[in-house]
Amino acid sequence: MCTCKTDNLSDIERTSELSLGPEIVEYIKTICEGPHKESQLISVLHKVQQKYGYLSMENINAVAYLLKIPAAKVSGVATFYNFFRLQQPGKFKINVCLGTACYVKGANLIADRFKQELGIDFGETSKDAMFTLEIARCLGTCGLAPVVTIGKEVFSQVTPDQVPVLLDKFRKQ
Amino acid sequence: MTHNIVQDSYEKLFQQAANEIKLREESSKIRIQVGSATCENAAGAREVYDEFNKHIEASGRQDIVLHQTGCTGRCSCEPVVSVQIAHQMPVKYELVNRELAHKIFSQHILGGQPVIEHIIDSKDGNLTKWEFMFCNSARCGRDLLPNFQEDLSNKLEQAGLTKGQYKVIPANCFGLCPQKAAGKAIYMMIRPSKTIYRITQIEHLDRIIREHILGGNEVKELEVKTKPMSQRFFNLYGDVSFFSRQTRIALRNNGLIDPEDIYEYITCDGFKALSVVLGKGNKEWIIEQVSKSKLRGRGGGGYPTAQKWEMVSKAAESTRYLICNADEGDPGAFMDRSMLEGDPFSVIEGMIICAYAISSNRGFVYIRAEYPMAIERIEKAVALCRQHGLLGKNILNSGFDFDLELRLGAGAFVCGEETALIHSIEGERGQPRPRPPYPAEKGLWDKPTVINNVETFANVPAIFLFSPEWFASLGTARSGGTKVFALAGKVRHTGLVEVPMGTTLREIVYNIGGGIAGGKKFKAIQTGGPAGGCIPEQYLDTIVDFDSLTALGSIMGSGGMIIMDEDDCMVDIAKFFLTFSQDESCGKCTPCREGTKRMLEIIERITAGDGIPEDIIKLERLGNLLRKTSLCGLGRAAPNPVLSTLKYFRDEYEAHVHEKRCPARKCTALSRYSIIPEKCVGCTACARNCPVFCISGTAKHAHVIDQSRCIKCGRCYQVCRFEAVSRT
Numbered sequence: 001m002c003t004c005k006t007d008n009l010s011d012i013e014r015t016s017e018l019s020l021g022p023e024i025v026e027y028i029k030t031i032c033e034g035p036h037k038e039s040q041l042i043s044v045l046h047k048v049q050q051k052y053g054y055l056s057m058e059n060i061n062a063v064a065y066l067l068k069i070p071a072a073k074v075s076g077v078a079t080f081y082n083f084f085r086l087q088q089p090g091k092f093k094i095n096v097c098l099g100t101a102c103y104v105k106g107a108n109l110i111a112d113r114f115k116q117e118l119g120i121d122f123g124e125t126s127k128d129a130m131f132t133l134e135i136a137r138c139l140g141t142c143g144l145a146p147v148v149t150i151g152k153e154v155f156s157q158v159t160p161d162q163v164p165v166l167l168d169k170f171r172k173q
Numbered sequence: 174m175t176h177n178i179v180q181d182s183y184e185k186l187f188q189q190a191a192n193e194i195k196l197r198e199e200s201s202k203i204r205i206q207v208g209s210a211t212c213e214n215a216a217g218a219r220e221v222y223d224e225f226n227k228h229i230e231a232s233g234r235q236d237i238v239l240h241q242t243g244c245t246g247r248c249s250c251e252p253v254v255s256v257q258i259a260h261q262m263p264v265k266y267e268l269v270n271r272e273l274a275h276k277i278f279s280q281h282i283l284g285g286q287p288v289i290e291h292i293i294d295s296k297d298g299n300l301t302k303w304e305f306m307f308c309n310s311a312r313c314g315r316d317l318l319p320n321f322q323e324d325l326s327n328k329l330e331q332a333g334l335t336k337g338q339y340k341v342i343p344a345n346c347f348g349l350c351p352q353k354a355a356g357k358a359i360y361m362m363i364r365p366s367k368t369i370y371r372i373t374q375i376e377h378l379d380r381i382i383r384e385h386i387l388g389g390n391e392v393k394e395l396e397v398k399t400k401p402m403s404q405r406f407f408n409l410y411g412d413v414s415f416f417s418r419q420t421r422i423a424l425r426n427n428g429l430i431d432p433e434d435i436y437e438y439i440t441c442d443g444f445k446a447l448s449v450v451l452g453k454g455n456k457e458w459i460i461e462q463v464s465k466s467k468l469r470g471r472g473g474g475g476y477p478t479a480q481k482w483e484m485v486s487k488a489a490e491s492t493r494y495l496i497c498n499a500d501e502g503d504p505g506a507f508m509d510r511s512m513l514e515g516d517p518f519s520v521i522e523g524m525i526i527c528a529y530a531i532s533s534n535r536g537f538v539y540i541r542a543e544y545p546m547a548i549e550r551i552e553k554a555v556a557l558c559r560q561h562g563l564l565g566k567n568i569l570n571s572g573f574d575f576d577l578e579l580r581l582g583a584g585a586f587v588c589g590e591e592t593a594l595i596h597s598i599e600g601e602r603g604q605p606r607p608r609p610p611y612p613a614e615k616g617l618w619d620k621p622t623v624i625n626n627v628e629t630f631a632n633v634p635a636i637f638l639f640s641p642e643w644f645a646s647l648g649t650a651r652s653g654g655t656k657v658f659a660l661a662g663k664v665r666h667t668g669l670v671e672v673p674m675g676t677t678l679r680e681i682v683y684n685i686g687g688g689i690a691g692g693k694k695f696k697a698i699q700t701g702g703p704a705g706g707c708i709p710e711q712y713l714d715t716i717v718d719f720d721s722l723t724a725l726g727s728i729m730g731s732g733g734m735i736i737m738d739e740d741d742c743m744v745d746i747a748k749f750f751l752t753f754s755q756d757e758s759c760g761k762c763t764p765c766r767e768g769t770k771r772m773l774e775i776i777e778r779i780t781a782g783d784g785i786p787e788d789i790i791k792l793e794r795l796g797n798l799l800r801k802t803s804l805c806g807l808g809r810a811a812p813n814p815v816l817s818t819l820k821y822f823r824d825e826y827e828a829h830v831h832e833k834r835c836p837a838r839k840c841t842a843l844s845r846y847s848i849i850p851e852k853c854v855g856c857t858a859c860a861r862n863c864p865v866f867c868i869s870g871t872a873k874h875a876h877v878i879d880q881s882r883c884i885k886c887g888r889c890y891q892v893c894r895f896e897a898v899s900r901t
């Protein structure tokens with residue numbers, strides 16, 4: 001006899017809620033009461049990423065279930081936007097600004113140096129799970145170009161030679 | 174009837190704000206103003222703020238206040254701190270750090286001696302006693318008294334003032350001549366007393382010098398009573414040439430008010446325009462005023478704002494939406510961010526006015542997630558507006574309801590495009606769709622929708638405060654007002670520049686930007702970011718407005734302006750922008766998805782030294798194809814950086830392809846470093862600095878580079894003090 005359950009919705013609901021945590025579940029509930037709930041999908045994903053650092057498959061499914069939007073659509077949106085990460089990031093996020101002003105002042109050399117020192121490309125995380133390397137487009141501090149942010153700290157007028165020093169500093173933290 | 178109720182509500186609000194400000198008794202206190210914006214904080218403003226805070230507390234002084242503002246847009250000097258003491262000239266310090274903050278506090282604030290060496294632009298080492306700032310814009314009475322600056326200086330010296338004691342500064346429009354009197358008078362502000370005089374004949378100067386400067390009594394008859402929009406700005410920043418040549422309308426409060434304090438905004442005439450508009454209650458009149466002002470969209474396209482509003486206001490459908498486009502995707506621009514961080518209320522006020530004109534009750538601010546501080550500020554501002562009856566039900570008791578929601582972008586440049594943006598607000602993938610129908614017909618959830626840029630909205634209150642005619646008269650025949658540019662790259666002074674439409678590029682680069690840094694030679698201006706083009710030196714006298722820049726093959730764009738010098742390779746710059754567009758192409762239509770990729774491959778080949786002669790022709794052909802056949806503006810404009818550089822700097826492409834040479838020596842694959850044995854003294858500096866250790870040699874003997882391992886980073890070239898490293 002077939003034992004598949006088709007009425008396990010309450011289980012799914014419970015795992016979904018557990019996976020996202022109470023604040024986000026509460027947030028989704030208030031959204032569902034207002035008009036155009038689908039339109040809040042991106043803001044829900046922002047909240048999830050803010051809390052967990054990235055969007056895991058479980059969380060994407062949970063959001064889909066609670067918002068009553070097909071999971072395919074949620075992951076379609078999550079993959080379209082560069083801001084959303086689908087893999088767990090390293091401890092520190094390195095953003096190398098490749099905006100116009102920084103580029104003109106040699107930011108590509110700094111980007112190359114980071115890649116070389118960490119042995120990874122943009123969008124990847126170093127083996128020791130310490131750093132995720134990302135491109136930023138103008139942090140709005142062009143006057144101090146080239147600019148790099150690591151974690152919450154901002155470094156201006158960076159030279160390629162500072163790169164290993166900076167990395168060491170954060171490795172020790 | 175409604176007129177009175179709205180007016181009364183506004184007055185009450187104004188009184189509340191004025192009382193609140195008065196309670197703080199700040200006018201008699203010493204004020205230390207520290208910028209607080211993403212850029213200022215990146216430069217270390219927060220530490221400086223904390224440092225001052227600590228000192229104030231430790232000193233126990235009640236008469237010193239610390240004030241935070243948005244950024245003034247003087248990037249290269251940040252963090253900027255200004256010290257304002259009653260009856261004294263405000264003093265602004267640049268590049269302040271913790272030590273300097275300490276010094277400023279002990280030496281200037283407690284000791285009364287400004288730290289001269291660190292004052293912005295005042296390297297000459299003395300502080301003047303008097304400053305005379307006069308409007309030198311074309312509209313003011315320049316023809317009336319053509320030698321104003323000289324005449325005034327002469328008279329001041331005759332009166333016994335010496336050169337170091339005074340400064341006469343030609344400034345830009347104060348925003349004082351909405352009256353029919355334009356051209357009939359020269360306005361002049363005297364600091365530190367902040368008096369503004371209206372001068373129509375040369376004898377007035379004699380009187381001012383006699384009575385005010387020597388006698389210490391202001392000449393009441395000549396004084397202007399109305400407070401011009403720019404008074405606060407010029408009073409605080411007018412002595413710095415970077416600022417005095419600007420006309421600040423959209424940025425009128427940036428760097429002057431605390432962006433988290435609604436009372437400060439209100440006492441600077443905030444929401445007055447809104448009260449006028451709601452009090453009048455005539456929607457057609459509003460649109461007519463905007464039309465007269467010749468305001469055109471600042472998001473890049475330059476579409477007449479009033480036309481957009483009118484279309485929506487006349488739509489058959491009664492549910493209408495309003496969106497503020499704060500996606501600011503141009504990778505070299507930050508004016509929208511700065512406005513949202515420095516003066517969020519004026520954007521909101523502009524939006525409410527628009528909402529009323531088009532009868533919309535629900536509006537959205539679509540803002541990129543990469544701007545956390547701007548998001549925070551606009552959220553706070555919206556909450557404060559709700560608390561004070563400026564958003565929500567029955568705004569200022571006018572019976573009009575309107576509320577705003579924030580929607581965050583998620584890092585997709587194409588979402589700045591209006592139809593993609595609408596999809597993104599709806600919670601979809603942000604891909605554009607064909608237009609027509611335009612959003613004004615079928616926008617958000619298929620309802621008529623107005624989408625305007627941040628700066629467009631920020632200009633709206635000013636039109637109602639100072640008349641549309643005045644706004645129009647600032648600009649060119651077809652485009653009113655000013656434009657804010659984010660000036661960056663190889664100029665001496667980088668930052669936000671707001672100038673009237675019709676200002677020449679030369680004025681911006683040389684007089685405001687201070688020319689090229691480090692004595693290098695100017696090469697090109699890039700405007701419009703990835704959708705724009707490079708403009709060479711021979712067109713520096715072109716005026717900025719939508720039409721003239723398009724005629725040159727570039728665009729006004731949203732306002733990024735990057736200056737490039739002889740060290741920049743135009744092929745490399747084109748590659749940079751194309752890489753960006755290719756990366757950001759949403760992939761919906763083939764010409765853009767495939768075309769940008771192929772173009773990028775070709776240009777990469779050229780910069781790698783593998784270009785073939787047909788490549789140049791192919792680039793041109795593909796570029797024109799993309800322009801014609803792409804679905805949205807991204808694909809259509811993506812070839813602009815390539816096509817414009819091909820037009821003006823074709824020789825550089827040819828040098829790369831035919832001679833395998835990069836004239837600017839930027840493209841590393843085409844450069845070669847070697848050591849000239851006759852010149853090398855064997856100091857070992859290069860060998861110690863080479864990151865891949867490919868330079869060999871012993872001390873005091875000529876060194877050699879192993880070409881097979883050299884990564885062409887250029888370090889050896891930079892560190893050699895004997896010019897022994899050659900770069901070809």
Ligand SMILES: Cc1cc2nc3c(=O)[nH]c(=O)nc-3n(C[C@H](O)[C@H](O)[C@H](O)COP(=O)(O)O)c2cc1C
Binds near residue numbers: 471473500
């Ligand atoms: C690829 C692309 C990106 C755009 N990015 C922006 C942007 O970041 N900000 C903006 O205001 N307009 C942007 N626009 C223009 C908008 O589509 C729209 O024309 C504008 O928001 C209308 O406002 P305005 O009339 O006030 O200029 C972009 C257009 C395209 C094609």
Ligand code: SF4
Binds near residue numbers: 761763
């Ligand atoms: S032109 Fe480019 S960005 Fe625009 S719809 Fe086509 S593929 Fe997408």
Ligand code: SF4
Binds near residue numbers: 888
């Ligand atoms: S260019 Fe760089 S890698 Fe090549 S020799 Fe000089 S320092 Fe070494």
Ligand code: SF4
Binds near residue numbers: 854857875876893897
């Ligand atoms: S730095 Fe110049 S002088 Fe010194 S060893 Fe290198 S090439 Fe020779």
Ligand code: FES
Binds near residue numbers: 098102147504
């Ligand atoms: S381009 Fe890097 S901060 Fe603006």
